Amino acid sequence: MIITIDGPAGSGKSTVAKLVAKRLGCIYLDTGAIYRSLGYLAQKMGVDTENGQKLAKLASTIKLNFSGDPTNQRVILNGEDITERIRTEEIGMAASKVSRHPEVRAALLQLQRNFAEKGCLVAEGRDTGTVVFPNAHVKVFLTASAEVRAQRRYNELLQKGVKISFEEVLESVQKRDSQDASRKVAPLKPADDAVIIDTSNLTIDQVVERILELVERWKEKHTSCS
Numbered sequence: 001m002i003i004t005i006d007g008p009a010g011s012g013k014s015t016v017a018k019l020v021a022k023r024l025g026c027i028y029l030d031t032g033a034i035y036r037s038l039g040y041l042a043q044k045m046g047v048d049t050e051n052g053q054k055l056a057k058l059a060s061t062i063k064l065n066f067s068g069d070p071t072n073q074r075v076i077l078n079g080e081d082i083t084e085r086i087r088t089e090e091i092g093m094a095a096s097k098v099s100r101h102p103e104v105r106a107a108l109l110q111l112q113r114n115f116a117e118k119g120c121l122v123a124e125g126r127d128t129g130t131v132v133f134p135n136a137h138v139k140v141f142l143t144a145s146a147e148v149r150a151q152r153r154y155n156e157l158l159q160k161g162v163k164i165s166f167e168e169v170l171e172s173v174q175k176r177d178s179q180d181a182s183r184k185v186a187p188l189k190p191a192d193d194a195v196i197i198d199t200s201n202l203t204i205d206q207v208v209e210r211i212l213e214l215v216e217r218w219k220e221k222h223t224s225c226s
């Protein structure tokens with residue numbers, strides 16, 4: 001079974017997807033971490049984030065492993081544990097830049113699809129329901145206002161001791177939104193058959209329960225048909 005959870009930065013999709021994967025005993029695929037890893041590597045190797053072909057070449061060489069349980073997953077890139085390093089705003093922006101190139105998205109497609117070979121999967125990102133897994137069984141698109149999303153990210157960064165103003169975070173969220181929504185390939189948008197959940201006034205647990213209900217409903221429908 002494949003469940004996709006897409007949405008913009010700060011919509012709560014990572015937290016929710018990890019918990020859904022854990023509750024269902026599924027593999028958790030953080031596709032954003034894949035783009036972040038490439039953004040990180042491009043920066044480290046001095047590859048221009050405007051050069052799609054060079055980035056695609058780089059993408060085809062990466063060896064990425066996710067280890068540990070969904071709520072405590074480590075990201076290992078070419079043997080290096082980069083879990084914390086890829087969570088900065090700077091790498092988020094680099095990820096958004098590298099992800100605009102069609103060649104890069106094509107180079108990373110199979111890597112993402114391979115995860116579904118291993119069993120039940122909860123995939124999270126921007127285009128997992130539209131492009132990566134168009135035949136997913138349950139598709140969810142999470143939204144929330146830019147202010148609510150910026151506030152969540154700001155709280156997270158404060159907790160980590162990062163010195164940044166709310167206005168800077170809001171600006172970064174809005175910039176990344178427009179970059180992700182306006183790119184030509186796989187722009188951020190819900191799949192036609194996705195269930196849209198506005199998380200602005202919902203707790204994490206409420207969102208998780210709603211998704212688990214959708215999964216249950218899908219299972220009931222599926223078993224009653226067979």
Ligand code: DC
Binds near residue numbers: 031033036096125180
């Ligand atoms: O979800 P995130 O913030 O970790 O994603 C970082 C960037 O990666 C995001 O701004 C756009 C890109 N991305 C993408 O283009 N497609 C995905 N499926 C996931 C992320």
